[in-house]
Amino acid sequence: MQSPFTGFHDPDTAEELVQRVISDPEEARWRSGRALSRSTHPDVRGHAVRLLNSYLKDPESDIEIRTAYRITLALRLLQRPLPPDDVEITRGYGARFRPESTEAFSYANEEEFPxxxxxxxxxxxxxxxxxxxxxxxxxxxxxxxxxxxxxxxxxxxxxxxxxxxxxxxxxxxxxxxxxxxxxxxxxxxxxxxxxxxxxxxxxxxxxxxxxxxxxxxxxxxxxxxxxxxxxxxxxxxxxxxxxxxxxxxxxxxxxxxxxxxxxxxxxxxxxxxxxxxxxxxxxxxxxxxxxxxxxxxxxxxxxxxxxxxxxxxxxxxxxxxxxxxxxxxxxxxxxxxxxxxxxxxxxxxxxxxxxxxxxxxxxxxxxxxxxxxxxxxxxxxxxxxxxxxxxxxxxxxxxxxxxxxxxxxxxxxxxx
Ligand SMILES: [Zn+2]
CATH class of the missing domain: 3.20.20.140 (Metal-dependent hydrolases)
Known part of the structure; x- marks a missing residue:
């Protein structure tokens, strides 16, 4: 399967991404959760979910409230589906229909009426x-x-x-x-x-x-x-x-x-x-x-x-x-x-x-x-x-x- 995301650096391992969720500064709440959600490998996503849950549920882990929020958020983001096959998301721009897409439509007539x-x-x-x-x-x-x-x-x-x-x-x-x-x-x-x-x-x-x-x-x-x-x-x-x-x-x-x-x-x-x-x-x-x-x-x-x-x-x-x-x-x-x-x-x-x-x-x-x-x-x-x-x-x-x-x-x- 081709990744719907282009221009982002190679996906890190689940361990690295999860570690980033834990250690991000408090003002960056979404950054690493979003990076996790861009991973297209079911194994990486599944592994990340297990790791994040283990932090939340471990009574010894003593995580700070803001970190717990970030983990909850990352878990929620990981449950969202990936973009459909006809959509490509490019770093620097945003989302486009792939040229070969048969569903590339815009009822709002993108050319005249964006x-x-x-x-x-x-x-x-x-x-x-x-x-x-x-x-x-x-x-x-x-x-x-x-x-x-x-x-x-x-x-x-x-x-x-x-x-x-x-x-x-x-x-x-x-x-x-x-x-x-x-x-x-x-x-x-x-x-x-x-x-x-x-x-x-x-x-x-x-x-x-x-x-x-x-x-x-x-x-x-x-x-x-x-x-x-x-x-x-x-x-x-x-x-x-x-x-x-x-x-x-x-x-x-x-x-x-x-x-x-x-x-x-x-x-x-x-x-x-x-x-x-x-x-x-x-x-x-x-x-x-x-x-x-x-x-x-x-x-x-x-x-x-x-x-x-x-x-x-x-x-x-x-x-x-x-x-x-x-x-x-x-x-x-x-x-x-x-x-x-x-x-x-x-x-x-x-x-x-x-x-x-x-x-x-x-x-x-x-x-x-x-x-x-x-x-x-x-x-x-x-x-x-x-x-x-x-x-x-x-x-x-x-x-x-x-x-x-x-x-x-x-x-x-x-x-x-
Ligand atoms: Zn509003």
Missing amino acids: VIDVHVHPKEPDGTLLTELLYAGIRHAVILATDTDPVDLEREEIRDMIYANYTRSDVADYMNFDEVLQQIGDSLYSPGHVTNQDIADWIDDYPGQLTGFGSVDLCRDPAYVEKTLTWLSQRPFRGIKLLPFSQFFNPETNENMDLLMSWCRRQHWTILTHSGCAPGVFEDPLMNPDSKPSLWAGAASRYPDVPIILAHFGAYGRKHRGYWFEDALDTMRKHENIWADTAAVWGMMSEEDVIKKIRTSVGFDRVLFGSDYPVSRVMPGKTAGVVRYYLANVLLTDDEKRKILYDNAAALLNLK
């Missing part, structure tokens, strides 16, 4: 992620880091802030505060997180198809923020991903905001920030007041040359879907440098009044397609199904579809 996806969390191994993008006709994707840390919860002012929100919210009716802190803490460090180093590794491997946005935990002190942004500026990052609810900052009052914005101005970085409700206890908007789009108004007017993308159009949420959509539109209307992506709120785009409101207020020139991969994998037809859903949308004109799926992101990020 897709750019501005919202991808690379939480799957290379073969799974890149094949999924290829089948969806996505030529280029922006991949996002999330810099969050459970130690933030040890700070009194942060616990007080969460407590104040908690007492105002409905969450107080069904959860005690310790459970809330526990749930938030678990969400801040999980195998699903992708660090700045992980994103740097991905864009180093596939610069042809992936653009990287780093992340910075804005509730930390200015020295930490400066150090992180300096590190990001030394690598080919193109923007910053922020999560006000899990980086515990209010965009209007955060002391690091001007520091961040001036870095963005200097580096020509774009900001992509979560907006709307969020998973877990943050489904309640009163627990999550910092994810309100208009809190960005001040930063947007002080730095009109820094583009700010409101992820999820202010509308994310299961219980309160669309909660800040109007607020997002209003903020976009007042600030030309504010954009929105439709990640995980694709359903909205088939609602007539939503389309009408966008068309008559800000138009479609600042609306971007986001799959929120791997969220899109659970949709019918997976990520390709989400793209197809747009292409079949009868409320949008062809021109508007093209703007959302390609033109706007190409112009904003200068991508081809």
Whole structure:
């Protein structure tokens, strides 16, 4: 069998790869697990699974929590299938159909209508992620880091802030505060997180198809923020991903905001920030007041040359879907440098009044397609199904579809 991966150095032995998983620095969570998942030898993969399990299960091994996470992650990555025979993944570029492939198709007509996806969390191994993008006709994707840390919860002012929100919210009716802190803490460090180093590794491997946005935990002190942004500026990052609810900052009052914005101005970085409700206890908007789009108004007017993308159009949420959509539109209307992506709120785009409101207020020139991969994998037809859903949308004109799926992101990020 020919390997679907080309350009990577020869596969190491399972022992070496497993040793690398164990000894990688904590900021490189995915690197060696991904290398393991690229191995096409069933023996190497099987042996690696046994070795990794033996570390996890050995009561004597006394492994650190972050190492245990990495092992769990590597085991999960090894369970993913290899790319299909008609796909080739090349280091330096990304995924292509092999020329001899009979399945080489692109329903999105790759030549005239490629897709750019501005919202991808690379939480799957290379073969799974890149094949999924290829089948969806996505030529280029922006991949996002999330810099969050459970130690933030040890700070009194942060616990007080969460407590104040908690007492105002409905969450107080069904959860005690310790459970809330526990749930938030678990969400801040999980195998699903992708660090700045992980994103740097991905864009180093596939610069042809992936653009990287780093992340910075804005509730930390200015020295930490400066150090992180300096590190990001030394690598080919193109923007910053922020999560006000899990980086515990209010965009209007955060002391690091001007520091961040001036870095963005200097580096020509774009900001992509979560907006709307969020998973877990943050489904309640009163627990999550910092994810309100208009809190960005001040930063947007002080730095009109820094583009700010409101992820999820202010509308994310299961219980309160669309909660800040109007607020997002209003903020976009007042600030030309504010954009929105439709990640995980694709359903909205088939609602007539939503389309009408966008068309008559800000138009479609600042609306971007986001799959929120791997969220899109659970949709019918997976990520390709989400793209197809747009292409079949009868409320949008062809021109508007093209703007959302390609033109706007190409112009904003200068991508081809
Ligand atoms: Zn997301």
